[in-house]
Amino acid sequence: MYIIIFIFFAINLVTIGYPIVSIQEIQQLPNFILLLLPPNYLPIIRLFSLLSVIFFIISALSKLKNKKQLILFVLLTSPLLLILAKEFNILVIFVLIISSIWLLSNNNYFLLFASFLYIFFIYLNHSFNSIIFQQLWVLIKSTCNLTGLFFQNETVHEYIRIPKNGYFLESSLIFFLYGIYHLIKEKKSITIKYLLFLLFGLIIFLTYPSKYFIFSGIGLLIFILIIISYGSVKIKMNKFFVGLLLFVTVLNFAFFLESYFRHYQKKYSQERGYAKFQLMEKIKLIDKIVEITQDSDIDKLYQYYSYHYSMPKIRKISNGVWSINDCFNNKQLICALTEKEIEVNNQNKNDSRFYIVTNDNGGRAYFLTNVKQYEN
């Protein structure tokens, strides 16, 4: 069993650089880590996420007397855990560790302690964000949405959405529904135990200031995963159905892996900030001034790159108003124009003087002026 977990660890380690580190990951990292790790080595921080996922898996298995292989299979084929192992987020790591300790200790008071710890952490790091309450209904809708969670979260959730997949495999819906059904039937003490974890997830969901469900809803997602595991322990099936379900799960998982490793980054490279990284790579070491539209995402990225490279000076332009002639005529200036800005300024998008920074799927993100001449 531990060999399988080791294989999971090894595969994740080998592919640790995929998908590219996103701007969201960089934004929450303290400066000293950014100083230590240049862009090429930054994916190493995901090791923390991977280890916390493995800790969670081992904890989930530790108290079981039977069906260990089945639970391991269910957990290792869960898209959620693979996604989380390959994305650095402090809250996610915190929730995974708390869930693991809760599973190991079986102590409900621990959850109370964890909730206080979390609130204290939030209080220190963020002010409670009123946006979360404005978006509450949208967030509730995205949580209570079986098709979004199990089938396709692209249209329901923002950020880390795997094409044609949810956070859980379609086949695990059976375990989830059975888990809920069994919990209703189960003794009160066990039901209350799970309800308390749900409450813990809800506290995070309602207070964490992020518009991305994968982060604010992490407690709820882990809760669903725990219910799936619970359902798979409790469900009684004959060998034929077990075989059928395993077969469907393997197919499901293969479909997910294909989607994740071959299409996710390409399709959603924009929301990971792929083009912004490419832009930084392009302009680093160039001794010029770069003009770019006001974009808060760029700030931390630029700061990070400037720790490791000599970066050109960046000038922010508000409202996309450009002295477009300067962009071409002033050779000391690089303008990073978006497609929309090109259109507004009546410029030809196919002008050969532009150097084009693309997203991973080939979509044109930035049109750079005066870069080609510099190369020549």
Next chain:
Amino acid sequence: MKHMFINSKNTSNLLLLSLILLVIVGFVIRSYQIESHPPVDNDEFAIAYDAYSITQTGKDQWGVKMPLFFKSFGDYKNGFDIYITALMYKLFEPNIFWLRFPSIIFGTLYILLIFLLLSNITIDKKLIIIGTLLMTLSPYGIFFSRTSSASISQSFFTITSILTFIYYLKSNHKKLIPISVGSLLLSLYIYPSSLIVVPLLLSGYIFILLKKHEYTITILLVVAAFIVALPVINQYLGGGSMIRFQNVANIGMKLEINEFRHHSQNDFVSKIFQNKIVYQSFYLLKNFIYHFDLEPLIYLRNHVDQHDNGFPQVLIITFPFYILGFIVLFKQIKNPTYLIIALWIVISPLPSIIAGSGFNGKRSLTFLGSDIVLIILGLSYFHNIFQKKLVYFLYLICIIINSSIFVYWYFSPYKLLAESHLYFKTNKLYQIVKQNYSKFNTIVYTTKNLGEPQNPVLFACLFPPEKYIKIKVAKCSPWCRIQPFDKFIYMENIEDIIKYISLNIKDNKIIGFLSSDEIEIIKRKSCYEILSTFQPKKNYLNEKFYLIQFEQCI
């Protein structure tokens, strides 16, 4: 026979009185403001004119005598609703009220069906009344009973079949089988959804009959079903109705497959994972689950169209019992009655899924009533609690309050939205022609603006069908486009209209129904007088339309 249809234990005066009261309330809600709300859509106008044509000539608008399937726009509508409407027009006058009257009746009788169905599931009178009340005030029940969309009548006959089959299971009275199967087969001639519902439900019946060793009846049933279904099969395979399925083919899916194959340079692996079979299976499964997801069930949606009023299917106050109902049903699945109900629940979303849409209330309307059965099963789990009068009446009041929100929504905000956005221009044109047909020689409008609404204008002036059959020039490929006829001159662009006006301006009775953009263009080239101005009450797009009379410029 009477004892078979109403459980004698339940037939108290109170129960019957409640039923009568609820049926009356149901009828009133379903028929209130029926002529104006919701706006009449193009399909309804087509049904109306075909029905009128049948009453006048015995032929449809294409000159075919008493067809089973009406060519209409080239989509070959199933004939049942058109004949029922024709009957109304024969007995009364041809107007919107009598067009929608059959739907109101089917929708009202649905209440009775659910009452009878619940009487077979529970012996608790209170729960039967709750269920009947839920059907009376059902958002989807009311919505689809107010349009002549055929889906309510198809659904009605399907549920009649299920109910009769359940009676058969309880009484073992074999005479009920032909009634049940006959009712199911009749639905084949009502709405295309039945093409998917009927074979699957019939397979369920056959399965149960075989388990009961009813071999002779089963063979007769299969033969009869095949014979009755033959014209329908023929129509869909070779008669032109396949256009309905071609129309709903999932174009988005093809684009997605291409996009993903492009990501991986169309390699071998992408051919395995990105192909029609894999995607189709994925969407079928996803859309099936979506029908039982919270979004269509209990969320108020922003989107409204002629198939969806945006109000959730299940009242929020009943939702926990709806979920619980699944558990109760699952536990008793070995009972043939519950097996049939489970089959009904599983089958009903399929037409909408197979047609490629995520959720389409009209196509999956067979579900209507199954939600109530589930709620009642869920409530029966708390049977003892609802025996307390206080709890019972409080819950009844909660249901009435929750339903009142829907009734308010339907007759106030949704009415405003529907009037403004659904067939606003078509309905205005209908009114203009109805009120002014004798006052003008020509009316002009652009197809860019209005499409080709020949049916609204035909029905508005009750254009003689014999004459229409003779003068009509149509191009069908396979949707049919009718060339301008009689007083109705419609062209693609406003420039073509201007040309027409300049050639025919001596005729001083030309009126036009044009948008503000078109008026801006025409202003420079023609003279006209504005007779009336129309704009939607909720005018987000700042649309304005004018009825103008063309004049010679001095």
